[in-house]
Amino acid sequence: MAPNSEKKRLTSLYDLLRTILTCEGCGKKVVTMKTSTKRRCAASVVVAVTFSGFFQPVAAFEGSIKKHKSCETLLKKFPNGVAESKAAANKVARDGFVKPKVSKLLYRQSSKLLDRNNNGVMCVSTRMARSFAPGISSTELLGWVDAAVEQMAKPPLDFMGMIWPVGTPLDDQPDPQVFDGAPFSEHTDVLSPNEIKKAVSYFRKWQLGLQNCTKAETKGFRDGVAVVKRWIEGAADVATAPDPCFNSRSGVMAWTAAQDKTTAKETFFHESYHGLSNYLLNRCAPIIGREEDSLNNLRWFGEGTAEYFGLYMAAKDDDRDDYTQKILKRAFLDLQGDPRISLDANAYVQAAAMVLMIQRGLITESKILDGSYFHSCNWIKTFDPSQAEMIYIFENFKKIEYSGGRYFYSESAVSG
Ligand SMILES: [Zn+2]
Numbered sequence: 001m002a003p004n005s006e007k008k009r010l011t012s013l014y015d016l017l018r019t020i021l022t023c024e025g026c027g028k029k030v031v032t033m034k035t036s037t038k039r040r041c042a043a044s045v046v047v048a049v050t051f052s053g054f055f056q057p058v059a060a061f062e063g064s065i066k067k068h069k070s071c072e073t074l075l076k077k078f079p080n081g082v083a084e085s086k087a088a089a090n091k092v093a094r095d096g097f098v099k100p101k102v103s104k105l106l107y108r109q110s111s112k113l114l115d116r117n118n119n120g121v122m123c124v125s126t127r128m129a130r131s132f133a134p135g136i137s138s139t140e141l142l143g144w145v146d147a148a149v150e151q152m153a154k155p156p157l158d159f160m161g162m163i164w165p166v167g168t169p170l171d172d173q174p175d176p177q178v179f180d181g182a183p184f185s186e187h188t189d190v191l192s193p194n195e196i197k198k199a200v201s202y203f204r205k206w207q208l209g210l211q212n213c214t215k216a217e218t219k220g221f222r223d224g225v226a227v228v229k230r231w232i233e234g235a236a237d238v239a240t241a242p243d244p245c246f247n248s249r250s251g252v253m254a255w256t257a258a259q260d261k262t263t264a265k266e267t268f269f270h271e272s273y274h275g276l277s278n279y280l281l282n283r284c285a286p287i288i289g290r291e292e293d294s295l296n297n298l299r300w301f302g303e304g305t306a307e308y309f310g311l312y313m314a315a316k317d318d319d320r321d322d323y324t325q326k327i328l329k330r331a332f333l334d335l336q337g338d339p340r341i342s343l344d345a346n347a348y349v350q351a352a353a354m355v356l357m358i359q360r361g362l363i364t365e366s367k368i369l370d371g372s373y374f375h376s377c378n379w380i381k382t383f384d385p386s387q388a389e390m391i392y393i394f395e396n397f398k399k400i401e402y403s404g405g406r407y408f409y410s411e412s413a414v415s416g
Contacts, residue, residue: 069113074123081122083102084121098128131164145160148251149276154375158248159272160249161268163255164199165254166236168258169185187237200232207221210248217246239268265318266310270309279376283377297385327354327355328407328409343397356396
């Protein structure tokens with residue numbers, strides 16, 4: 001071939017390749033799209049498969065199929081990981097992970113470094129979920145995990161959600177002696193002994209499979225499993241956010257017989273928010289050189305934001321927009337029951353305080369919802385109850401009114 005036509009041919013092949021690379025980003029949907037660009041995109045994929053041997057070296061010039069050296073960079077582009085084949089993707093999906101993107105081309109570029117257990121999938125350990133409770137499927141729970149993680153501006157690399165059912169309390173006293181000092185109550189069993197084993201084993205295996213924790217962090221893994229085991233075996237009414245390491249966290253809960261599904265969903269999102277918040281008191285205490293217990297007067301803000309997120313996300317999932325009304329109504333009724341209640345008392349009034357703070361312009365809803373107040377430990381100073389604006393909130397969070405079928409903060413509370 002003459003040099004000129006060879007150059008011309010290569011130019012068009014680069015053009016074609018660029019189209020193919022665009023397709024790598026837009027996935028399967030392109031095949032069904034009707035615009036001429038999209039059709040060309042789909043057609044090019046076929047060419048790429050046929051001539052993959054020819055195209056691969058050229059691909060190295062393109063940013064989209066660059067070689068990724070860490071899961072951190074790969075996950076930014078492909079948040080569910082990348083599988084070599086449909087079969088490999090389906091296998092990990094059956095194990096409770098989000099189905100990864102299937103691309104042989106992408107996989108081959110980086111798999112030597114990133115497919116650490118050689119299962120045909122790179123960086124799969126991102127999000128997973130398992131429900132042992134009838135009434136919530138693992139797929140539905142994974143949808144909640146996805147929704148929560150996608151809401152965050154800086155989520156951790158890995159996030160897991162787990163729910164199991166428990167019955168009714170054995171008595172009306174908490175049983176801290178059974179649960180390492182935690183004030184949970186023993187409940188009747190719903191799971192069989194075999195299902196209890198499976199639930200404990202699921203948590204253990206998840207933790208063991210984590211690939212993004214440091215060696216120092218993995219030291220506490222055995223103790224962590226032992227604690228979770230006691231919760232599940234003792235049918236504790238636990239809802240919490242175990243974080244084996246900074247990159248890998250979770251939200252787990254026992255769904256009690258007393259909770260309806262909406263409440264369980266709100267609780268799960270509440271706990272997930274704790275799990276997704278990067279710098280809570282446990283991480284900030286050593287950074288600022290304080291004992292965690294000496295920071296207990298800051299808990300209202302972590303709880304208020306988590307509860308706000310829980311009600312917002314559950315409403316969003318149900319396609320409702322009544323979350324602010326629900327937050328204010330619960331606090332209003334709670335305050336009618338005990339007008340002397342303080343802002344440290346419970347998450348109902350703490351979530352209502354978030355509404356008042358948003359309306360006074362002290363915080364924004366979007367920053368609550370994307371977790372950005374917890375991107376550093378600065379929030380500890382900003383929301384210290386001794387700050388003037390916080391003193392105002394502690395004094396005025398009760399000023400909720402009810403009129404015309406709506407709950408709202410009084411004008412004097414909002415602009416006073
Ligand atoms: Zn909480």
